[in-house]
Amino acid sequence: MKFMNRFQALTTSVWQRRDSARSLEPPSTPAPLRSETKKAQWLPVPLTLALALGGVSLGTVPAAQAADGGMVSVTFDDGWTSQYDNALPILNKYGIPATWYIISGSVNDAPPYMTKDQIQAFANRGDQIASHTVTHADLTTLTPAQVTTELSQSQTTLRQQFGASAAVDFATPYGASNATTTAEAKKYYATQRNTDEGFNSRTGFDPYNLLVQNVVSTTTTETVQGWINEAKTNGTWLILVYHEIGANVGEDIYHTDTAALDAHMAAVKNSGLAMKTVRQGAAAYGSGTPTPPAPPTTPDAAMTAINVVAAANPKLGAPTGSMVCGLINGGCYRNYVAGAILWSKATGAHYTMGAIRQTWAGTGYERGRLGYPITDEIGGLINGGVYQMYQGGAINWSAASGAHYTLGAIRQTWAGTGFERGRLGYPTSNEIGGLINGGVYQMYQGGAINWSAASGAHYTLGAIRQTWAGTGFERGRLGYPVSNEYAVAGGVAQDFQGGRISWSAGRGAVVTYK
Numbered sequence: 473m474k475f476m477n478r479f480q481a482l483t484t485s486v487w488q489r490r491d492s493a494r495s496l497e498p499p500s501t502p503a504p505l506r507s508e509t510k511k512a513q514w515l516p517v518p519l520t521l522a523l524a525l526g527g528v529s530l531g532t533v534p535a536a537q538a539a540d541g542g543m544v545s546v547t548f549d550d551g552w553t554s555q556y557d558n559a560l561p562i563l564n565k566y567g568i569p570a571t572w573y574i575i576s577g578s579v580n581d582a583p584p585y586m587t588k589d590q591i592q593a594f595a596n597r598g599d600q601i602a603s604h605t606v607t608h609a610d611l612t613t614l615t616p617a618q619v620t621t622e623l624s625q626s627q628t629t630l631r632q633q634f635g636a637s638a639a640v641d642f643a644t645p646y647g648a649s650n651a652t653t654t655a656e657a658k659k660y661y662a663t664q665r666n667t668d669e670g671f672n673s674r675t676g677f678d679p680y681n682l683l684v685q686n687v688v689s690t691t692t693t694e695t696v697q698g699w700i701n702e703a704k705t706n707g708t709w710l711i712l713v714y715h716e717i718g719a720n721v722g723e724d725i726y727h728t729d730t731a732a733l734d735a736h737m738a739a740v741k742n743s744g745l746a747m748k749t750v751r752q753g754a755a756a757y758g759s760g761t762p763t764p765p766a767p768p769t770t771p772d773a774a775m776t777a778i779n780v781v782a783a784a785n786p787k788l789g790a791p792t793g794s795m796v797c798g799l800i801n802g803g804c805y806r807n808y809v810a811g812a813i814l815w816s817k818a819t820g821a822h823y824t825m826g827a828i829r830q831t832w833a834g835t836g837y838e839r840g841r842l843g844y845p846i847t848d849e850i851g852g853l854i855n856g857g858v859y860q861m862y863q864g865g866a867i868n869w870s871a872a873s874g875a876h877y878t879l880g881a882i883r884q885t886w887a888g889t890g891f892e893r894g895r896l897g898y899p900t901s902n903e904i905g906g907l908i909n910g911g912v913y914q915m916y917q918g919g920a921i922n923w924s925a926a927s928g929a930h931y932t933l934g935a936i937r938q939t940w941a942g943t944g945f946e947r948g949r950l951g952y953p954v955s956n957e958y959a960v961a962g963g964v965a966q967d968f969q970g971g972r973i974s975w976s977a978g979r980g981a982v983v984t985y986k
Contacts, residue, residue: 642661
């Protein structure tokens with residue numbers, strides 16, 4: 473099984489529901505964010521800073537050594553706060569340079585991602601800042617225009633933040649690439665790092681498929697030492713890939729304990745291999761730097777509209793970068809201290825910020841099902857709630873429920889109950905898939921709405937929902953609901969694929985199977 477598939481399988485498992493969580497508490501699904509410093513950026517994208525070693529805190533890092541023998545590069549993906557907290561002291565301890573593949577859209581989405589200042593601390597020590605796209609999207613699932621946006625905007629954002637030498641090199645999210653995405657990456661980046669495992673050698677060197685050794689929670693120091701020995705023996709280039717650093721920082725294998733990293737870096741320091749950033753290693757193998765295409769121009773209408781929204785909403789703070797265009801459907805955006813303003817010809821300019829912006833980021837920003845915002849935040853709902861409308865739905869927030877989107881048939885059913893004013897109250901989860909027959913459900917304060925292609929979208933709540941739960945939800949004999957509750961003599965009833973549940977004050981809830 474390829475490393476990419478192992479990664480995707482583990483991340484997918486996070487979304488699988490547990491029956492114990494369904495009836496009362498929705499699963500927590502925190503979203504990777506595109507950070508307020510990007511859209512050249514989660515969310516979702518990239519880059520690298522070519523380094524001059526010997527920065528203030530690096531001190532003991534050796535000058536780039538000749539590449540006649542083996543080399544080793546230490547790299548970290550995504551830009552996690554745990555990398556700053558736990559990896560930086562170890563790298564300083566041993567004087568080891570590193571390359572940081574940053575999701576440009578997640579910069580300043582702290583925690584769990586690093587702030588711009590924290591990433592700058594690595595750049596200051598001579599480390600390389602490289603690109604990992606704007607939103608960490610699987611490029612092979614995107615349209616050509618979306619691929620270009622992920623690659624170009626990540627580079628633009630990272631260079632605005634960390635200088636012209638940033639984002640020279642690139643790592644694909646999930647190690648996923650194909651001929652089309654690689655051809656586009658060549659327009660912007662000098663190298664592309666996937667997750668294919670192996671060692672790089674001068675013979676047959678492919679700068680757009682850098683081979684790596686993926687370090688996970690089960691990787692031992694003996695394994696790392698074995699890789700080092702092989703690189704020394706064969707005179708090859710070893711690239712180590714790390715993710716989160718520290719104990720209890722993740723539920724999957726993509727983290728490394730702090731003590732283990734210390735032992736690995738001690739082995740690297742004592743290896744005798746030339747310690748290089750990816751940029752230095754690739755340059756030693758003859759990889760140059762491409763001249764990226766000119767960025768899209770900024771329409772005057774976008775600039776004017778965004779400036780008007782910014783002036784009317786000082787809570788956004790000062791801008792943190794230039795206006796960036798080239799989004800889907802000709803859109804543009806500009807990041808601010810507390811959020812961002814998006815513009816498209818069809819929707820005009822509207823800001824996003826806070827928890828609502830986080831939820832939107834989790835859907836894929838304007839590329840996702842919600843599309844662009846079509847209003848600013850609108851307050852005045854019950855219990856201090858706020859909502860924001862998007863092309864494909866809405867996001868509602870309250871202090872008790874958090875921020876969650878609603879769209880499609882589930883939103884229509886919720887609307888029929890009176891939105892947050894009705895018996896269901898506010899949504900307490902986003903849509904959750906993975907049910908039998910392709911079903912989806914969404915939790916609310918007062919119940920849930922289930923949807924399948926065969927049954928449509930219908931709510932369940934109260935005693936009828938509890939009784940349905942006792943039969944095994946949609947997996948039981950009753951299957952999915954095919955109606956909402958309706959009045960009958962002396963009570964209410966609800967129809968299901970396999971029968972009916974009736975309720976009255978005298979008898980309670982009674983199941984009748986077909």
